[in-house]
Amino acid sequence: MDIGGINLVTLLATLIVASVPILMAALGEMVVEKSGTLNLGVEGMMIMGAVTGFVVAVTTGNPVLGFLGGAAAGAAMAGLFALLTQVLLANQVASGLALTLFGLGLSSLMGQGWNGIRPPLTGDVPLGPLADIPVLGPILFSHDWMVYLSLILVVAIWWFLRATRAGLILRAVGESHEAAHALGYKVRRIRTGAILFGGAMAGMGGAYVSLVRVPQWTDGITSGAGWIALAIVVFASWKPWRVLMGAWLFGGISVLQLNLQAAGSRIPVEYLTMSPYIITILVLVLISSGRGRAMGAPADLGKTFHASH
Known part of the structure; x- marks a missing residue:
């Protein structure tokens, strides 16, 4: 099933794998933003998860521990962001940007001496005869x-936000933190929990890049995936199912440009390479213009909560 020298079955299977880091990070950031907090430090959390997960997996020989280490590193970075924004009441945008810069620098320092090493293999799930089904099996x-x-988490987060009391409280905090506070809910505690969850998700997504997607450690290995995840949350109108579609779309673009290059396409590969980042810039401009609310953004997104009000 080839079109223009590109095997569609292989393309779709690779697309699903390529979308995992972005999907994990975007799902986590969506929960964070649903609580009314804007964390622009996703890239920093992802790359810290990538280097920590890689080091842990290589040291222990266990990729599962590597993913857990990546999640812990992402959560630790998120904890720093929570300290700045929820305790010290620092500006969320500035704190998020600082977190990304800090993560990029620290990961480069931690990763020295780990280049050129192969991590332990993360094997496929043995699904028996299902994997042998023509077309659908490989995909x-x-x-x-x-x-x-990552697919289970899409369903779980959708159910949590839609059908549980905790999810309703989280959304209420994001829509009006003052009203939630008046009802007795601990706004900062709820937002801190969401921030830590988002950090763990971003860290696992980063670990997937260095343990499965590449798999190796190099400086800047996430290559802007955190910024794309931020854009997908807005692109998806803060809905889990649309986040999945957005991750597949952006993942598909990245895989397609590699396949076109391998197939000798005459289309300059640079156009496809830069397209996700152009869309990301447009989405971030849209957020800053104040039009995010019309797309379904939480009413108090990015606003600092002062308990004395």
Whole structure:
């Protein structure tokens, strides 16, 4: 099933794998933003998760521990952001940008001496005869456990936000933190929990890049994936199912440009390479213009909560 020298089955299977880091980070950031907090430090959390997960996996020989280490590193970075924005009441945009710069620098320092090393293999989930089904088998049933975990998380987060009391409280805090505070809810505690969850998700997404997607450690390995995740949240109108579609779209673009290059396409590969970042810039401009609310953004997104008000 080839078109223009590109095998569609391989393309779709690779697309699903390529979308996992962005999907994990975007789902986490969506929960954070649903609580009314804007964390622009996703890139910094992802790359810290990438280097920490890589080091832990290589040291222990266990990729599962590597993913847990990546999640812990992302959560630790998020904890720093929570300290700045929820305790010290610092500006969220400035704190998020500082977090990204800090993560990029610290990961470069931590990663020295780990270049050129191969991490332990994260094997595919054995699904038996399902993997042998023509077309559908390679596309849907021949992936590692992180691919399926990311899809399960889409459903779980959708259910949490839509059908649970905790999810309703989280959304209420994002829509009006003053009203939530008046009802007795601990706004800062709720937002801190959401921030830590978002950091853990971004860290796992970063670990997936260095343990599965590449797999190796190099400086700047996330290559702007955190910024794309931020754009996807807005692109998806803060809805989990649309986040999945957005991650597949952006993942598909990145895979397609590699396949076109391999197939000898005459289309300059630079156009496809830069297209996700052009869309990201446009989305971030849209947020800063104040039009995000019309797209379904939480009413108090990015606003600092003062308990004395």
